[in-house]
Amino acid sequence: MPMTKEQAKEQLKKVWSLPKNSVNLGTHHMCPGCGEPMAYRIIGEIIEEMGIQENLIQVAGIGCYSALDVMMQNDRINALHGRAPSVATGVKRMLPDRFVITIQGDGDLVSEGIAEAVHCAARGENFTVFLLNNMVNGETGGHMTATTMVGHKTKSTLQGRDAKVHGMPIKTAELLAQLEGTAYSARGSVHSPAAIIRTKRMVRKALHAQRDNLGFSFVEILTMCPTGWFMETWEAPQFMEDTMTKYFTLGEFKVPEAVEAAA
Amino acid sequence: MGDKQLIDGSKAIAHSAALAGCRFYASYPIQPNSHLIEEMTQELAKIGGVTMNAESEGEAINMVWGAAATGNRAMCSTTVTGMSLMHEAMSEMFAAEVAYVFVHMARGQTEYRVGTRGGGHGEYRYISYAPHTVQEAADLTRLAFYTADKFRTPVMIQADYILTHTVEAMEFHDFDESDLKEKDWAIDGAKGRVPRINSFIRGTYSLGDKSAMAYGELQERAMERIAYLEENVPSLAETGHLDDADLVVISYGYVSRFAKYAVGLLREEGMKIGFVRPITMWPFPKKEVLEAAEKAKALAVFELNNGQMVDDVRLTVLGRVPVHFIGRISQDDSGFGMGKAIEIPNLTAKIRETYEQMKVPA
Amino acid sequence: MPTKAIGTVDLDIEICKGCELCIKVCPVNVLEMSREFNTIGFRYPILLDGCTGCEMCALICPDFCFTAIYRNIPNKRAAEIQ
Ligand SMILES: Cc1ncc(C[n+]2csc(CCOP(=O)(O)OP(=O)(O)O)c2C)c(N)n1
Ligand code: SF4
Ligand SMILES: [Mg+2]
Numbered sequence: 001m002p003m004t005k006e007q008a009k010e011q012l013k014k015v016w017s018l019p020k021n022s023v024n025l026g027t028h029h030m031c032p033g034c035g036e037p038m039a040y041r042i043i044g045e046i047i048e049e050m051g052i053q054e055n056l057i058q059v060a061g062i063g064c065y066s067a068l069d070v071m072m073q074n075d076r077i078n079a080l081h082g083r084a085p086s087v088a089t090g091v092k093r094m095l096p097d098r099f100v101i102t103i104q105g106d107g108d109l110v111s112e113g114i115a116e117a118v119h120c121a122a123r124g125e126n127f128t129v130f131l132l133n134n135m136v137n138g139e140t141g142g143h144m145t146a147t148t149m150v151g152h153k154t155k156s157t158l159q160g161r162d163a164k165v166h167g168m169p170i171k172t173a174e175l176l177a178q179l180e181g182t183a184y185s186a187r188g189s190v191h192s193p194a195a196i197i198r199t200k201r202m203v204r205k206a207l208h209a210q211r212d213n214l215g216f217s218f219v220e221i222l223t224m225c226p227t228g229w230f231m232e233t234w235e236a237p238q239f240m241e242d243t244m245t246k247y248f249t250l251g252e253f254k255v256p257e258a259v260e261a262a263a
Numbered sequence: 264m265g266d267k268q269l270i271d272g273s274k275a276i277a278h279s280a281a282l283a284g285c286r287f288y289a290s291y292p293i294q295p296n297s298h299l300i301e302e303m304t305q306e307l308a309k310i311g312g313v314t315m316n317a318e319s320e321g322e323a324i325n326m327v328w329g330a331a332a333t334g335n336r337a338m339c340s341t342t343v344t345g346m347s348l349m350h351e352a353m354s355e356m357f358a359a360e361v362a363y364v365f366v367h368m369a370r371g372q373t374e375y376r377v378g379t380r381g382g383g384h385g386e387y388r389y390i391s392y393a394p395h396t397v398q399e400a401a402d403l404t405r406l407a408f409y410t411a412d413k414f415r416t417p418v419m420i421q422a423d424y425i426l427t428h429t430v431e432a433m434e435f436h437d438f439d440e441s442d443l444k445e446k447d448w449a450i451d452g453a454k455g456r457v458p459r460i461n462s463f464i465r466g467t468y469s470l471g472d473k474s475a476m477a478y479g480e481l482q483e484r485a486m487e488r489i490a491y492l493e494e495n496v497p498s499l500a501e502t503g504h505l506d507d508a509d510l511v512v513i514s515y516g517y518v519s520r521f522a523k524y525a526v527g528l529l530r531e532e533g534m535k536i537g538f539v540r541p542i543t544m545w546p547f548p549k550k551e552v553l554e555a556a557e558k559a560k561a562l563a564v565f566e567l568n569n570g571q572m573v574d575d576v577r578l579t580v581l582g583r584v585p586v587h588f589i590g591r592i593s594q595d596d597s598g599f600g601m602g603k604a605i606e607i608p609n610l611t612a613k614i615r616e617t618y619e620q621m622k623v624p625a
Numbered sequence: 626m627p628t629k630a631i632g633t634v635d636l637d638i639e640i641c642k643g644c645e646l647c648i649k650v651c652p653v654n655v656l657e658m659s660r661e662f663n664t665i666g667f668r669y670p671i672l673l674d675g676c677t678g679c680e681m682c683a684l685i686c687p688d689f690c691f692t693a694i695y696r697n698i699p700n701k702r703a704a705e706i707q
Pocket of ligand 1: 036061062063064065081104105106107108109134136137138139140145
């Protein structure tokens, strides 16, 4: 005779629950199957794990995720499209003992604001940049960005991105890893539980790098945008597994020894 | 303080900023702004502040946004082209209610309109000061930091190429800021309090605050804020000989020194000419200009552009007296400085012509 | 020490947007989409018997509908997530 749920709960141990400080604000308005809230949750969970939510300033970019900020229980500045790393520079230089993070999309960071990100990395600014890469300007309705893969259909490349016309997408994590000021650079994803667990480690390492004043830390997180990709919600993770992660390979591109040893 | 010193306009602004407790400054080299960067680097280093030689104007202004949002005093500066690049952020920094000081090192006077109406998107205004001497540059810098914090809004100083490089005797004065309130809006980590948000989309508010505004409301609120500033920010102006003047010359910034000198020369010849020098370009010193319009037969506006402040003068006097524009775009061959129009023979000729035309019965 | 994993989940169906990602990741296929709609108009997952409390659904859910996981054997990942 199978147990009822209530009976089962009595005999079992609670092994996991939603973190209270980072994600307890109920519903958000992202599309069904969107990967961005998952990325936010990962970041929020590590912030909560490190106990730094009262000591952290978040600078948010402009994209769908801007509407997710209410999830996070910390001080925040809304920066203009692509300018978050510069705003974060001002904040961190004034408050070097606080944690400073930016959360930006691919349209925001790569298309509009790559110069800012590159210069911050080159200067070795001691804050952490999270790039939520879904290969589209989700918020405008699904247009091509500088990270849209060749052949990928968007509202402005209905036949698929053509390399002859639009060039090749930018691999931001690899690009920023080249710069000497970058302490940590990695690419994770939220398309599967395994990828989420690996990405969490990256987020933790990046924030530890900032805690230890090692310089610029960067985590690119691939997120699904079923709306912008013209896909069913449940097809998007499979597409990422089969196609997107083949071009945007997951992994760490630069890890400081100190962080590697501690992890 | 109190000792007379011989220094240039940039140094005066930089040292004043340091005295005001400016902690952050970011800029990108461009003439004639570059000299201020050099001075600020030295001045802020002395007090442990941060100077950023940013990689672009866009970066510089956004860095200042971040620094100022933390509740620290911050300053930004640039020249003409750079200001166009910065306007994306400058527009929204008004919406986000970021208090900071902006120094525009003009090349001529072609940015009066931008300096008072803004050059970006949306409705916003800067409180705008135009110093005409090194002494005034120092004093207005202190006032600018105070006003920015008091009204939590951007304040602009319109300096220029000549002021930057003019060396004059001046002294630094004490400045009373004791009535400023604590910054209960600073974004500095939510230790022991509800998180705060600095947002150009919804204004600055505490997390969970249901009264936080939607974008449309925020835009509408800009109207109230602009009206409030116009009413409450003291507008300053210097006037001379208004009691007997038939013609009043109106001029601002360093250029007004030439205008004042020319007026002096013509008065020695017996012409009844007075002057008004707006010190606050916005809110515009309407009281002084109206006073001039009440007594004089005509006003003449001298500025180094195609006629920008003249609009404000006309909007103030509303046809009570004729308002003549006697300025022109005038640059020197370097492209940074002011050209022939400010030379005294040219200027006196212009004023004399206007005065004499005015005397001829119609 | 029990050998067979038994678990269950707390599920807030009212915030579900019906993306079905949890259905795909459940290794023992005990989540099934409802035929009814929740108050915001989406179908939502229903937990059938046989849950092992593996947390996969909670990890993938973009709407944070899975609010707690219960299990008889503490699993390795639980330590990491906590
Ligand atoms: C200067 C400027 N240009 C364009 C826009 C319009 N815009 C708003 S969001 C957005 C796209 C954001 O894309 P991304 O950062 O990838 O975020 P996503 O919506 O994909 O999550 C754009 C182009 C803007 N807000 N500001
Ligand atoms: S458009 Fe894409 S990125 Fe934006 S909320 Fe929808 S799924 Fe997410
Ligand atoms: Mg995107």
